[in-house]
Amino acid sequence: MKRQITLKHIARELEVSISTVSKALKNSEEISRDTKEKIQAFAKLYNYKPNNIAISLKNKHTKNIGVIIPDIVHHFFTTVFRGIEKYANSRGYNVIICVSDESFDKEVINMEMLANGSVDGFIMALAGETQLKNDFNHLREVTEQGVPLVLFDRVTNEIQCDKVVINDTEVAYQAVKKMIASGRKRIALLTTENFFNVSKHREDGYRKALMESGIEIDEKLILALPFDESIDDISPFLDNVNIDAILAVNEVFAIHAMGIALKKGLKIPEDISFIGFTDGLLSKHSIPSLSTIAQHGDRMGEIAAQMLIDRAENEIGDGEEETYRTEVIKATLIERESTNF
Amino acid sequence: MKRQITLKHIARELEVSISTVSKALKNSEEISRDTKEKIQAFAKLYNYKPNNIAISLKNKHTKNIGVIIPDIVHHFFTTVFRGIEKYANSRGYNVIICVSDESFDKEVINMEMLANGSVDGFIMALAGETQLKNDFNHLREVTEQGVPLVLFDRVTNEIQCDKVVINDTEVAYQAVKKMIASGRKRIALLTTENFFNVSKHREDGYRKALMESGIEIDEKLILALPFDESIDDISPFLDNVNIDAILAVNEVFAIHAMGIALKKGLKIPEDISFIGFTDGLLSKHSIPSLSTIAQHGDRMGEIAAQMLIDRAENEIGDGEEETYRTEVIKATLIERESTNF
DNA sequence: GAAAATCACGAAAACGGTTTCGTGTTAATA
DNA sequence: TATTAACACGAAACCGTTTTCGTGATTTTC
Structure with a gap:
């Protein structure tokens, strides 16, 4: 295994100093035409590449x-x-x-x-x-x-x-507003417990849209799951609520809920409509396909x-x-x- | 903004040499208890961390x-x-x-x-x-x-x-074998054109299973798509073939084909069964859920x-x-x- | 022909560490 | 007390670059 070639090798081989080699390879005006050509040719021949680590150390970035x-x-x-x-x-x-x-x-x-x-x-x-x-x-x-x-x-x-x-609050607000405008009255929210910011903002938007439309907020319609993986809690939740729409803070919650609704014999979107967050493969390819909020990652x-x-x-x-x-x-x-x- | 503290700073401040500082921080036996404690305390106080770049340069890795x-x-x-x-x-x-x-x-x-x-x-x-x-x-x-x-x-x-x-050939072979064992006779393959290795191996397994079972290979049942994104070609393909099973080299092909079959009124898995590659979200959450080959990434x-x-x-x-x-x-x-x- | 300017290159410091090899001081040994 | 060993530390090289500054040789200028 040949180790990476360095300025020092070139200098030694061509019997010039390291500084000359360095300058020649940067096409410095200081070095004569002949010397530059000789050094550059040699460097190309041996495929010289400056060592990034050394450069990093020097430049401090x-x-x-x-x-x-x-x-x-x-x-x-x-x-x-x-x-x-x-x-x-x-x-x-x-x-x-x-x-x-x-x-x-x-x-x-x-x-x-x-x-x-x-x-x-x-x-x-x-x-x-x-x-x-x-x-x-x-x-x-x-x-x-x-x-x-x-x-x-x-x-x-x-x-x-x-x-x-992203404008989480606003876009959640808009989504719920649209649902309301299309006649939905009992809209559930599927969210997560721990990721404060994002989920919180989306919930804010959800609440704001309902309040603004004069719909009383039913805390029972808000399910906050401790983790992404705890989707099994969705099924019992859906058994106990009477709803006609769901906003979910991610794809998986929405798709999973859709599956449960389908098994119950509900028609989507006639009986119940769904909006999720994240425009991924699931949303595109599910049946029915899922309306979703694209975050433009x-x-x-x-x-x-x-x-x-x-x-x-x-x-x-x-x-x-x-x-x-x-x-x-x-x-x-x-x-x-x-x-x- | 305070720049990162270096050995030199410590050395100057404590009026010792850089080598002494270096050794002290490595708890070298060479350095006296007193000096070591003094240096280590100082380093901790100012949150000294050795510069990775310098170490990389020295160690050549x-x-x-x-x-x-x-x-x-x-x-x-x-x-x-x-x-x-x-x-x-x-x-x-x-x-x-x-x-x-x-x-x-x-x-x-x-x-x-x-x-x-x-x-x-x-x-x-x-x-x-x-x-x-x-x-x-x-x-x-x-x-x-x-x-x-x-x-x-x-x-x-x-x-x-x-x-x-992964054992692509073998696992594709096993999958098709299982399909045949469960009574499937006309099994299609949805694959890609360009990613030679993997798709080729899976196709080999598919062919081997059919041949071994005395099922003649119908080239019309093999659809090779130029890219992952060209799933629109799947629908016309399915219109023109008479099949009772599909092996797809990825999730998306399989799910998309399932959707088309569903819209045609076919029952899954009774009328047509599906196996895909890649055990991702799509396979788990689709309806019906997709049998798939987990690659254990x-x-x-x-x-x-x-x-x-x-x-x-x-x-x-x-x-x-x-x-x-x-x-x-x-x-x-x-x-x-x-x-x- | 002497002084000044230009040219082409090299020496050395610097980046921030590690490590080998001295070396002056103290303690142990004969 | 003289010799040696142990101790505690420093000087310096090295990793591979870049860059400033110097300098001998050549060329230009008056």
């Missing part, structure tokens, strides 16, 4: 960005990630990804692994546990060190940094990456005060067979 | 592994990735991920981005285009440089390296990561000859409502 997400086998997060990766690559950055698995401890460990110079900044969606604990010291530590941080989707007000979110990812890289490359002067932005992506309702507006 | 996959919004690849990430983290490695988007050029560019010292090795599934072109020079280049490479799922015989695959990822790291950490002596392994993961058929065996 790595052109790596760290992404920490709660789950990777997850449609929304992967679409965001795709957006990040695409944009980052276009600016010459690589992406290191860590999965927190919804665990606070893993999130902390992952950050520590990367915070020692491995990345120029972080893009994160908070773990469920982190949001529950409300402990953000690990984030504070990196931001205080001047490492750029962009939070997306699962964000917190406790940390001052750039953020990208790709766009979120792109924006997040852009915010991060812009900040990473703009060394802020000591005097200047940081000013952070929160970008709001407009989610859109995609109407399919599970609703009739 | 990065503890990063590069993963290049064709698609990230994809159930199978993400499960593999989850396995990789989990195992890699447990051994102190980080994972840099690049998406080739099924493009040969992007695959090459991604490899070049990472091959200059950024990673200790690669784990890859080949892009569709790469398999079509049959051009593997970019892989050859890195292996010849002694950079470890592990190929999974989409592999090639052209490159000598460690590989992880997590396990694949773990094995791939282990093979890679083991090789990366075992500097092979100059004399020794490399010997590569191909690990075969046994896929398993999960029976659900779309079949009745």
